[in-house]
Amino acid sequence: MKKITEKIYLDYAATTPVDPRVFRAMLPYFTEKFGNTMSLHSFGQEAKQALEESREVVANLIRAKPNEIIFTSSATESNNLALKGIALANRERGRHIIISPIEHPCVMESAKWLETQGFKITRLSVDKYGFMNPEDVRKAIKKETILVSIIHASNEIGTIQPIAEIGKICKEKGVYFHTDAAQSFGKIPIDVNKMNIDLLTASSHKMYGPKGVAILFVREGIKIAPLIHGGGHEGGLRSSTVNVPAIAGFAEACRICQKEMKKEAQRQIKLRDKLIKGVLEKIPDSYLNGHPQKRLPNNANFWFKFIEGESMVIQLDLLGIAASTGSACSSAKLEPSHVLLAIGLKPQEAHGSLRLSLGRWTKESDINYILKVLPEIIKKLRKISPFKS
């Protein structure tokens, strides 16, 4: 195996580099337009204007109104705010919440915490591709249900849920509908009105913006309780001095995505399909996780028989390729990924999973390179493994 000098990043689902255009757009807000948005003087007002302009740009990407956007520090915070905020503000109406089994841990854990506070949580199931059945949601909605929270596209297996149908059901039943779109935002079109979404989480660092900023879209007129109290920023729903440079960067990232989304998605789908086809053809006993087509343009997730994911990831890293796995060995909890278990993989199969996620700077030559080295790595690890056919 020859070592290459240039590294290949195939972990865009974990985080993305900041686009140089975004970086340039942020710069003035560090040293020149540094004001506090709450100040009355011109410095403050300049920052305030940048904030409101950014809000408009971000809102526009999901066809929302600017005043429906709350800036937060991370998707984790947004999801916490969505679940806890809705639950605490609407507990008089009912104490039942529905989630999917393949949510991001921040949703799962928030729900778990709410359980300790006297809320009932229903965790629906998914099929082998990771799809929810909208009819399951309809059946699960009770009189006391206040919120349905379903991830838009899975961060691990990339499956895109039938959000529009679920949204329609929730609207009929009069239940709030939240979706965690951290992975899909900026990659596939979202229209909160057409899809009947009431709350939506999106993050900047998954779409070439800076880290430390995210949004929660909350439809006008929805009652929600803040988690962070203070000076009344963001309409009183998220106090703390506004991170203007990051928000300006986020807005620029949204502008770029809006312009390039369609073309970029087509390009990535081509590369992704080439990668999937190549891996499944070249490597015996390899399987794709998630649906072959109805998945994020940039996500490919496999599992390989007889080997373990952490070994694979470190081997790839030694060759300059960054990837990720759902294996228990690599997680702090020593537990295999709950998403892979939910789609019916056995623990030992989840151990052998590998996620490759493409991005703006993934070239065809990168795909060719990985298709060259991955079969060799797997062959080597299988040689060591006691399980072989």
Place this chain on the structure above:
Amino acid sequence: MNKGGIYTKKVIKYFKKPHNFGRMKNPDGVGKVGNPVCLLSKQNIHTNNDLKEINEIFKKDRVLSYNGRYNNVNRVVMRDYNGEILIIKNKLGTVSLTPDHLILAIKIPKGDKFLRTKNKKQLIPAWYHAKDLKKGDIVLYPILKEKNSLSYIAINIPKLKWDFKSKKIPNKIPINSDLLRLFGYFLAEGYIQDRPCRTFISITLNISETTIVKDIKGISKNLFGLDPLIKEVPKRKTVIINLYSAKLARWFKQLFGAGADKKIIPNFVMNLPSEKQKALIYGLWKGDGYINLARNGSRAGYVTISPKLAQQIKTLLLRQKIVPSIYIDKKRKVKGVSHKESYRIHVGQRDSLIKLCSILGVKYIPRSYPSVDSWLDEKFCYTPITQIKKSNYKGKVFNLEVSNGRSFISEAFCLHNCGDVMWLYIKVGKDRKGREIIKDIKFETFGCVAAIATSSVITDLAKGKTLRKALKIDRNQIVKSLGGLPPIKIHCSVLAAGALSEAIYDYLSKNKKEISKELEEIHRRIEKEKKEIKERYKEWIKIEEEMHKK
């Protein structure tokens, strides 16, 4: 540069170019260990932490876990047990448990080298079955990490109907060293009188303790705006301080419990930063503690009849890096006065005593330099086992199921398996002296980087060694040869050592040769774990299936 991130260069080296891997044809012995299944959060393990007390732990209670935080108890499982139990004693207390219970500990190897604490400190802790431990081995006790720095506390006691007399006190008071000192005095010497129209706090002190009386007076004035009533009773050599406020008294009762034997420190105080807690310790000790620096073995102590309070003071002291010992004084009669069963918290170790004295503001210049047998780091207190007793037990034992699978107890199990499988093959030959040696050795491993590196390194270590020497290769040696392993991966080295002894066991039993007692024991333990994992796995699959049906 360390390319593997969490791994050392040596681990990566062994991982990149593993030695001696592959299947061996016609091996003389095979050792197969591990299981490709990860069984964590959803299991209940032998956690009969204390046969009596777990009885009282109910669902939703919280237990201190190995990571120094409190975790919720999700389920308490009871089973019948008839057989031997072990009663393990150390400075911090006594626990009764079944012999196969896992404990985080350090086993002290034989040899003079390990008489010195300095050398003991270099050993790496791991999970051991209770029956494998001896007197002198070091057990680890987690130090409470939860920190929650409140600066104010609300007094949420409604005004009582009949209460017209009490002066108004603030609804919110700052949590400062004044308040904590008062808490300390109250825990030590106070009680609550709770009858309609006669509800107040009363603290009884020795008549000579004028500084404390003055202190309480000042605190009460500052925090609550109350002037306490001070009554001297020269006949009994006591002074009584009464704080007349029904609201305050009810609040104290809510916080600290009623009755001297049920006194507790409330959670929010336990979770305060350790710096703040110093004031509480000061109050406790000034109120009821003793300190004797004049005698040869200088010491300090605190006696309470509340078992919970004793445990809590232990936790408080550990957070101050003070190692206490707890003794139980049985119920007895002294000069016609009956004393209830009491718990004596003793601080005698030099370093601990220095720290305690600095909290209490007492000057202490140690005269001698006694040996140190216990030590602390950021996460754990390390103390030796002072006694192990065996006893027969028939009755119920309890298992705890703790959330996140991160319990002090249940982590034990997962540390034994994160889904790695190792197969080790050996070929046995003879050396010039006619002793049996490992002529050739090969491995096959399914697992992470650490698993592959440890398998590879054990083949290097064992090759050419006599069987007897090969059996002596242990976890410490493996970890050392790799220049260290991340703590979460230590179990891989345990697995590797297990695989080698299993392979040798296989060879010896196939050839009907003599098997030492220790080896037999190890084999039995591994077999048992295998069986348990298989059983649990079945159960686990069932749970999964049920979940999918829903």
